[in-house]
Structure formats: C-alpha cells, structure tokens
Amino acid sequence: MQWIIRAFQDSDTEPVVALWHEAGLTRPWNDPYLDIARKRTVQPELFLVAAPATPEGPGGATVIGTVMAGYDGHRGWLYYLATAESARGRGVARSLVQEAERLLEAMGCPKVQLMVREGNEAVLGFYDALGYERFTVANTGKRLVADV
Template sequence: MAALAIAPMSDSDVADVVALWQRCGLTRPWNDPVADIALARRGPNSDILVGRDNGVIVASAMVGHEGHRGWVYYVAVDPERQGKGYGRVIMRAVEDWLQAAGIAKLQLLVRRENAKVGAFYQSIGYEEQQLLVFSRWIDGRTPP
C-alpha cells in the first residue's frame, strides 16, 4: 500500500483541494466547490480527508453520514499520481472514519459514463447496486 499521510483538511488547504478536484474533473458548474467544502466541514457528521505525499495534497475525499449510511463524494487522486495506490489509501481512510462514527455501510455515486472509476471501486470490493436514484432541485433552479 502506498505511503500517504491522511488527515482532515485545514482552512489553508481549500485552494489546493479545489485545484485537485478541478484537475480530476470532479467540479460541476452547478456545485460551488468552496461552498461544498464549507458545508462538509461545518458539522460533526462530515469532513474532508486529504492525503499528502511529501507535504503535497495528492488525494482527497469528502465523507459524511446521516446516522445510518455513510456517503463519500469528491474522491480525487492527482492524475499524475494515479496508479500508486493512493485511491485505495484514501478510501480506507474514509471507511475508518465511518467505522469510528459507528456507521456500517458506505455508499457512493458514480456517473454511468465513468467506467474507469466504476472499475476502480469494483477492484477494491464495492458492488454495483440495482437502485434508481431520483432527484429534484428544491432551491428553484432549473435542471442543468
């Protein structure tokens, strides 16, 4: 397993985390990454973990739970450092974080067109669920 120093992100990490998410193609025009970071860090049921290699942020994951199931978003590994096991390490840290909170199940969403990411999760023991996901914007905006 790759050596990676994992810790919750700090205020000074925001720009580096957003830049990592952008390099990984995780940001979307309808989601403000800085607001997402602030929301995740606001309460006790969520956080953003970062992985550092020689002090440089090379991986991240937003983790949280609603008391029953854990969720992970914005899982990122710097594209220039993929294939070194960092994805496995950050996901193990997410699982440890959730287990420490007493959460037994982790769920995540992968866009159908992202077969590479789906294959990664399958390679580390995640199974595709046969579920339909429904959503609705409740803040008045029109769907993108």
C-alpha cells in the same frame, strides 16, 4: 512517493479546488468553495486529504488526493474522491477510501455507498476491486439552495 492522510485544513482550500478541477469532479451547478464551506460545518473530520510526506514533516501545501465522507445514522457516503494525475496508480485513492471507511465504522456506520456518473467504467472498476457491489437504483434529487 510517500504521503500522509489527514483532515482538511483551511489552507488546503485552493489546492483541493484545483485538484477537483483537474480530476473533472466540478460541475457548473456546484460551487466547490461552497461545498467545502458546508462540509466544514458538518463532520469536518470526515473530509480527508492526502499530502506528500516531506523530510521536514508531513503535509504541506500540496494536496494529491481527497475524499469527503458523511454518516447520517443510517449509512455512510463517499464524495469527491480524487487523486492528482501525477500520483495516480500508487494507492493514494485506495488509502483515502480505507481511512474514510475506518472512520465511518468507528462511528458505528454499517454500510457505505457512493455514486458514480454513468459511463465511468474505470472508476467502477476501481470500486469493484475494493469490494464495492454495484446495484441498480434510480437517483433523484432536489436542489434546495442554488449555488449559481
């Protein structure tokens, strides 16, 4: 399978939400549609999808991977990295991370970080293989807008 990586388009909304559900990334307190809408207003070029390359051209309605990145002037962050079950183990996620890193570095971003839910050793191993280092921190957060 060949794929292309491109910026998210409005027509990707339903396939992306379906992929996030399939990958177990959604949570009841985060409306994925609102997360997409919010990202479309801030650095939308850092919301990437992987789509199969087809004989008639790249892309199409199928989305086989996503990553959402952001840069706040201090460091970059990665969110919503997902690969469709049917495309796992082929390098899609690695390609998405590398493209997000390339875009962040082009913006002057010196460091990128991400959060992995506790106990998700397979995902931690994936990031280990990409050269990410683990460190111990306490994450805190405060919801400013309730999605549900």
